[in-house]
Amino acid sequence: MNVKIIKRKDIPKHKEVIIRIMAVLLSIVFAGVILLAFGLNPLKIFGAIIDGSAGSEIRIKQTVLRAVPLLITSLGIIVAFKMKFWNIGAEGQITMGALGATWVALNLPEGLPAPFMLGSMMLGGFICGAIWAFIPAIFKAKMGTNETIFTLMMNYIAIKFVTYLQYGPWRDPGAQGFPKIAKFTENAILPSVLGVNIGWIIALICVAIIYVFMTRTKKGYEIAVVGESVQTARYAGINISRVIVIAMLISGGLCGIVGFIQASAIEKTLIAGIAGGYGFTAIITAWLSRLNAITCLFVCIAFAMLIQGGSYIQVSLGVSSAISGLVQGVILFFVLGSEFFLQYRLEFPKKPVKEVA
Amino acid sequence: MEQNLAIEMRNITKAFGEIKANEDINLDVLEGEVHALLGENGAGKTTLMNMLSGIYKPDGGSIFINGEPVIFSSPADSIKMGIGMIHQHFKLVDVMTAKENIILGQPTKFFINKKELSRKVKDLSDRYGLDIDPDKKVYEMSVGEKQTLEIMKVLYRGAKILILDEPTAVLTPQEIKRFFKVINNMKEQGCAIVIITHKLNEVMEISDRVTVLRKGKSIGTAITKEVDIPKLIEMMVGQKVDLSIKKEKLKGQTPLLALDQITVKTGDGKNALDDVSLTLASHEILGIAGVANSGQKELCEAIAGLTKTSKGRIFFEGENIVGKSPRDIIRLGIRMGFIPEDRLGMGLVGSMDIVHNIVLKDYQNQPGIMLRRGPCVTKAEKIVKKLDIQTPSIYTPVKKLSGGNIQKVLLGREIDSNPKVLITAYPVRGLDIGSSYKIYDLLNEQKAAGVGVLFVGEDLDVLMELCDRILVLCHGEVTGTVDPNETTKEEIGLLMTGRKTGEEGETA
Known part of the structure; x- marks a missing residue:
C-alpha cells in the first residue's frame, strides 16, 4: 500500500469551509469517543457544557467574563504573531498591566471621580504591559535575541515580582496578617453595563480597532511585510526595528489592559495569579482565528464557553473540569491538523505501479 | 563502431x-x-x-x-x-x-x-x-x-x-x-x-x-x-521564436549614476567590493559580467542603499547618496528601480496579492496613517494589462503565479515608478525563453525612454547582445569595461578570471 501525499494547487473556497467544519465536527466526535471510554455519556456532557455556559443569564454573564480577557489578549498576540514575533509573554504582560493599574489605584487620591480614576488606571495598565513587551522587543530589534525564550522568562519575573509586592512593600496592614494587597476603593472598580462590567465594551472596541489597524493602516501593512520577509521590508525602506518595537508596544499594551480589567472588575485588587492562564490560552485562540481580529471574536466566545462549561460540569455532574480542557485540546489538534489537508491531499493509487522486473 | x-x-x-x-x-x-x-x-x-x-x-x-x-x-x-x-x-x-x-x-x-x-x-x-x-x-x-x-x-x-x-x-x-x-x-x-x-x-x-x-x-x-x-x-x-535582441546606440546620454571607489566588506571582513568605480548614463544599458558571487549582489545592494559601504561615494545626478537608507532614497524622491536577485525573498511579498505588492513602493509617500489602496488597484490593473501578466485576478497572491509572471509584476512595479535608473539582478533567471525575451524588450523600452539600466547577467551571449558596455567583476574588483562590439567572449572570460586589461588599451 502506498499513499501519496500531494500538494494542492489551489482550493476552492467552499471546499476550504467544508474541511474546516469537518475538522470541528470530527473533533467533537473524537472527544465523544474519549468520553465514552471513560464511561461517560458524551451527549450529556456536551449538553451540560452548553447548558452551563449559555443556559441562563448568570451563566452567560460568566461566559462573557471569561471571553473578555481571552479576546483582548488574543488581539495583542495577533499583532505580534502577524510579524512572526512569537510573543508568549502575554501572561507576564497581563500581570504587569494589573500591577500598573493597581499602582495608580492605590496612589491617586481616594476621592477622585471614577471616570478619571479608571482612565488613569487603564493608561497605567497599558503602559506597564507595553514596557514589559518593549524589553524583549528592543533586544530582538537591536541584538537579534530569541523572543520566544525571552518573553516566556519575562512571565515568571512579572509573577514573582507581584508575589514579592504582595508579601512585602504592598502588603495591606489591615488584612489581619494575610499577604494581601489592599482592595480598591469604589471609584477604581469598573461599572457594569447589562449586568457585566464594561470590559466587554472595551473588548469589542479593541476588535474593531485592531481589525482596522491590521488591514487598513500603513503600520499594519508594515507589520505584515516584516512578518513575511525581513529582506523585503528592508528593500521597501521599512525601519524594521521601529516596526518591531511599535507592534510589541501595542501587543503588550493590549495585554496590559486585560490586567487592568481583571484587577479592577474581577479581583478588585492585585494578586500574583491575576493572569490566570489567559496569556497561554490566547495563543491557541489567536492561531485558530488565523490572526484575524473578527474571527478571533467568535473563537474566543467558543473557548470561553468551553472553559465556563467545564467548570459547570465539575459542579453539577461531579466530572472533572479537565474534560473541557481535553475537548479544547482535541479541537486544537483537529483544526490545526486540517491545515495539512488544506495544503495537501492524499491519493491512494487504485492499481499498483506496474513492476517490470 | x-x-x-x-x-x-x-x-x-x-x-x-x-x-x-x-x-x-x-x-x-x-x-x-x-x-x-x-x-x-x-x-x-x-x-x-x-x-x-x-x-x-x-x-x-x-x-x-x-x-x-x-x-x-x-x-x-x-x-x-x-x-x-x-x-x-x-x-x-x-x-x-x-x-x-x-x-x-x-x-x-x-x-x-x-x-x-x-x-x-x-x-x-x-x-x-x-x-x-x-x-x-x-x-x-x-x-x-x-x-x-x-x-x-x-x-x-x-x-x-x-x-x-x-x-x-x-x-x-x-x-x-x-x-x-x-x-x-x-x-x-x-x-x-x-x-x-x-x-x-x-x-x-x-x-x-x-x-x-x-x-x-x-x-x-x-x-x-x-x-x-x-x-x-x-x-x-513549440513555435518559431524571434531570438534577436535589438540594440540601438542612442544619442543624448547624460550621466545619471556614478560610483567612486566603493568598497563593501562582508561579515568576515573580506572585501566583497573593492574600489569599484563606474558610471551609468541615460539611454544606455550597462552590463555587469562575472562568475557567480564576484560582488554583483553587493554592488546592486550598495547602490540601492541596502548594504553599508565602508568607503567611497555614490552620486545620483551629482548628489552623494552613500549612507542613505532605502527609505531616505524614496523620501528624497530619487527615482531608482531595483529588481533584486531574490524576487520573492526581497522584491515582493509572496503571500500578498498584486495590489498589496504594488503598495509596497507606494505607501511611503502617502500622507496620513491609513493605507490607500485605491490608486494601487488602478496601477495593478494597468500593469497587468500592459505587461500581459497571466493571473486569475489582481487579488491573487503573487507566489501562486509562474516565475515569468512574478518577474513581470516586480518589473512592472519598478517601471511604473518612472525610474531614472533601473538596477536589475539576473532578471531572466528561471524564466522560459519567451518571457526572457519579453523582459529584454522591456529593458530596451526603458533605455529608449531615457532610463539608465544596470543589467547583471550570467549569459555572456545575452550580455553582449543587449548591453552597450559591459563591466567585468572578479572577486569584487573591476577587471575591465569593454564594448561588446569590439571584444570576444573569450576576452570577457579572461577578465572574469581576473586578468586585467589595461596595457592593451581596452579599458574604458
Whole structure:
C-alpha cells in the first residue's frame, strides 16, 4: 500500500469551509469517543457544557467574563504573531498591566471621580504591559535575541515580582496578617453595563480597532511585510526595528489592559495569579482565528464557553473540569491538523505501479 | 563502431499532484555518447534524471541499465548500477580536502590506505584528464575545481553513466572549454553522459544527440549534427521564436549614476567590493559580467542603499547618496528601480496579492496613517494589462503565479515608478525563453525612454547582445569595461578570471 501525499494547487473556497467544519465536527466526535471510554455519556456532557455556559443569564454573564480577557489578549498576540514575533509573554504582560493599574489605584487620591480614576488606571495598565513587551522587543530589534525564550522568562519575573509586592512593600496592614494587597476603593472598580462590567465594551472596541489597524493602516501593512520577509521590508525602506518595537508596544499594551480589567472588575485588587492562564490560552485562540481580529471574536466566545462549561460540569455532574480542557485540546489538534489537508491531499493509487522486473 | 545501450527509459510517467512532470517519456543513451537533455525550465528534465538517479520513483514506465530492467528504491541502488549524478549545487564538505571528499561515504576499512587512495585518484586523473590536487581544501577551490572534484567523486565510485545537471552555469568560458575536454575524454573511455541544459550553443558544441522535452513530454531525439539552433528552439518552445535582441546606440546620454571607489566588506571582513568605480548614463544599458558571487549582489545592494559601504561615494545626478537608507532614497524622491536577485525573498511579498505588492513602493509617500489602496488597484490593473501578466485576478497572491509572471509584476512595479535608473539582478533567471525575451524588450523600452539600466547577467551571449558596455567583476574588483562590439567572449572570460586589461588599451 502506498499513499501519496500531494500538494494542492489551489482550493476552492467552499471546499476550504467544508474541511474546516469537518475538522470541528470530527473533533467533537473524537472527544465523544474519549468520553465514552471513560464511561461517560458524551451527549450529556456536551449538553451540560452548553447548558452551563449559555443556559441562563448568570451563566452567560460568566461566559462573557471569561471571553473578555481571552479576546483582548488574543488581539495583542495577533499583532505580534502577524510579524512572526512569537510573543508568549502575554501572561507576564497581563500581570504587569494589573500591577500598573493597581499602582495608580492605590496612589491617586481616594476621592477622585471614577471616570478619571479608571482612565488613569487603564493608561497605567497599558503602559506597564507595553514596557514589559518593549524589553524583549528592543533586544530582538537591536541584538537579534530569541523572543520566544525571552518573553516566556519575562512571565515568571512579572509573577514573582507581584508575589514579592504582595508579601512585602504592598502588603495591606489591615488584612489581619494575610499577604494581601489592599482592595480598591469604589471609584477604581469598573461599572457594569447589562449586568457585566464594561470590559466587554472595551473588548469589542479593541476588535474593531485592531481589525482596522491590521488591514487598513500603513503600520499594519508594515507589520505584515516584516512578518513575511525581513529582506523585503528592508528593500521597501521599512525601519524594521521601529516596526518591531511599535507592534510589541501595542501587543503588550493590549495585554496590559486585560490586567487592568481583571484587577479592577474581577479581583478588585492585585494578586500574583491575576493572569490566570489567559496569556497561554490566547495563543491557541489567536492561531485558530488565523490572526484575524473578527474571527478571533467568535473563537474566543467558543473557548470561553468551553472553559465556563467545564467548570459547570465539575459542579453539577461531579466530572472533572479537565474534560473541557481535553475537548479544547482535541479541537486544537483537529483544526490545526486540517491545515495539512488544506495544503495537501492524499491519493491512494487504485492499481499498483506496474513492476517490470 | 557498435555501441551498446547504456540507458533505456520507456514510457516514464511521474506526476506531482495535478501536474504531470513527466508523461510517457522515452530516452535512449548509448555508451560513449554525450546526450543532451534540452528543455525550458519546468519541462521535466531534472525530474526525469532524478528518477534515473533513484531520488524519485516513477509512477509508470520502466528503466533499463545496460539492457537490464531495474527498479531503484534509493540513490544507493542507482550508484550500484554505475550511475553518478552531478547536481547543479555542489555537495561537498568545505573544510575537507579533495581526497577526503572523495572517500566520504564510501565503504572503507578502519584505517584508510592513503597511498592506495592517492594512487587511485592519480590514476583517474590521468585517464580522464582531470586536473586536481588531492590535498587541497574545498574552500580554497575555484568553482571549476569543485566541479572537477564532483566528477572525480562519481568516477571513483565506478560510475560509467554520468548525469550532469546544468554543469556550465557557474563556469567561465575558459573553464567550460576545459570541462568539455574532460567530457570528451570520458566519452572516449566509453562513458555514457547526459547533460541537462538549456544553453543551445553548448548542445551544438558538445553533444552527439539531443532529446528535447517540453511540458513533461519528449518531443523528439535528434542527431545534433543534423539540426540547427532555430530548429531546437522550435522544438523546445513549440513555435518559431524571434531570438534577436535589438540594440540601438542612442544619442543624448547624460550621466545619471556614478560610483567612486566603493568598497563593501562582508561579515568576515573580506572585501566583497573593492574600489569599484563606474558610471551609468541615460539611454544606455550597462552590463555587469562575472562568475557567480564576484560582488554583483553587493554592488546592486550598495547602490540601492541596502548594504553599508565602508568607503567611497555614490552620486545620483551629482548628489552623494552613500549612507542613505532605502527609505531616505524614496523620501528624497530619487527615482531608482531595483529588481533584486531574490524576487520573492526581497522584491515582493509572496503571500500578498498584486495590489498589496504594488503598495509596497507606494505607501511611503502617502500622507496620513491609513493605507490607500485605491490608486494601487488602478496601477495593478494597468500593469497587468500592459505587461500581459497571466493571473486569475489582481487579488491573487503573487507566489501562486509562474516565475515569468512574478518577474513581470516586480518589473512592472519598478517601471511604473518612472525610474531614472533601473538596477536589475539576473532578471531572466528561471524564466522560459519567451518571457526572457519579453523582459529584454522591456529593458530596451526603458533605455529608449531615457532610463539608465544596470543589467547583471550570467549569459555572456545575452550580455553582449543587449548591453552597450559591459563591466567585468572578479572577486569584487573591476577587471575591465569593454564594448561588446569590439571584444570576444573569450576576452570577457579572461577578465572574469581576473586578468586585467589595461596595457592593451581596452579599458574604458
